[in-house]
Amino acid sequence: MCGIIGYCGQKDAVPVVLEALKCLEYRGYDSAGVASLCDGQLLISKDAGKVEEVIEKHKLATLPGHVAIGHTRWATHGGVTQSNAHPHPDCTGRLAVVHNGIIENNQELRRELTEAGHRFASETDTEVIAHLLEDELKSGRSLEQAMLSIAPKLEGSYAFVAVSLDDPDKIVGTRKSNPLIVGLKDRDYYISSDALAFAQYTDEVMALEDNEVVVLTEGAIEFLDPEGNKVAKQSRTLDQSWAVSDKGAYQHFMLKEIMEQAQVLERIVDQDRQQFTQIALDILRARQVIITACGTSRYAALVGRYLFSRVGKKFCDVVMASEFGYFADSVDKNTVVIAVSQSGETADVVEGVKAARAVGAEVISIVNRPNSILTDLSHQVIYLNCGSEIAVAATKSFLSQLAIFYLLAFAMVNSFDEAAASLAGLGGQISKTLDWNKSELIKLSDRLKDKDDAYYIARGINFAIASEAALKLKEISYVHAEGMPAGELKHGTLALIEQGTPVVVICPDDYTFAETLSNAIETKSRGAYIVGVSDRESDVYDSWIRIPEVDELLYPMVAVVPLQLLAYYIAVNRGCDPDKPRNLAKSVTVK
């Protein structure tokens, strides 16, 4: 997590950095800060709070400077305080560092540096980098030589950039297993965790490989390998359609992203049929197939598992990426690992994929963000093509993942085109679902907003939608919610149902309807307030979210959309910011 930005060039640096920080806030929003070089001074200003709050409170826009770095934080080491906010200076206050990732051996390094006389001002792991660089600069090294020299001492994964008065007018950066990308235009240079941060200025980018160091000065850029040799690089053009991050007329990105799902479905079928056929064959031939992912992406994988079994008659398992390593013993070269991730940089997924590759497994990734760490690590990549998703809560990326699994499952039985045609027609059904339910969902959110708990149940292919809908509710509204297979309820959770407890029952008129409804009746007999999500009406529902009748394998896609919207309205009704839920960040780049 955490967002890094640096700029040097002809413009005033701080305004560029501040605009970039707003774009990077999805990566973390506990605290923010900037450091700029101006007339022989290093100016650092930082605080706890969201980017806009810190900018306002410290009048950051007035900071001068032609070279500046900035940071938006998601706390790992050390609380959310001003002193733990980045940038971090060294003892002399002559250099400053911003960092994303974790320095795993920071305790040991901190001890050594403290014994050598360094004074620490924060509890962060990042600060060791500042003090290590300080020692190197004192011995007469340039900032880039200093960075090359300290990198081997750092364990963990990181991306960091630094500026120094002892080697002014430049920004130096390096990375290991965390993203850092350079943008260039005329004599202006940008460096960031995400090209989105500078996309308004340039679409020309250069990638920084692991362990390389990049040196930016006004009008010049240089890449060095770990031995300090110059590396020649070609720039490439950023796909600007990706960079759109405007809320438009919507109050929140989450609402915009929910509402654009009908169009997303139309775009998603624009896939390479040949590639799907090849991947489908690889899946069918593999000794075993493991899908690995986290959070919402894992719930999409669970739907994928049903689709593979039901359509392709291929059993596969879904392993939570944070647990993947514990199953590594059974992964081999006859295993296909499918990694699913919107961001393509979730640390647990990346780690699992590296482990799988190390033993010769074939890795296929399903990702949204182009040129992510995961795409570089995979043998084959399927893109979601749903555009940038800014809200922390995944919505349109989830729907896109479901659509990709649907296409893959049908590619296994040589019916890719038929599946693509079904998906292309589904956009209209999704729009219809939103139109039918909007006012009912607003009313329902009012009724449910003060509840402490909510339960979501479903069966078969729809079960993962129960889990996903519960995740949506809890992550943005802080209401405790659980999703589970309807048949599991009576094995324990039923004990928690009381008078008025909301139970959302996803029971489309398919092979799961009758049994799921029986389970709903069991909860209703114990006082539950039943919200039915179905195309078939029933007296059992206290409230009905009507979905259209579609093919039974498409119900997850139409059922999830109104439940995303319900979670959104409940969050807003409770006064929560659905785009920036507390304690969370969009990209989870730490394990």
Ligand code: AGP
């Ligand atoms: C989704 O609403 C969550 N914010 C979260 O569970 C997310 O899906 C998870 O962190 C995985 O992210 P990824 O898809 O980028 O790998």
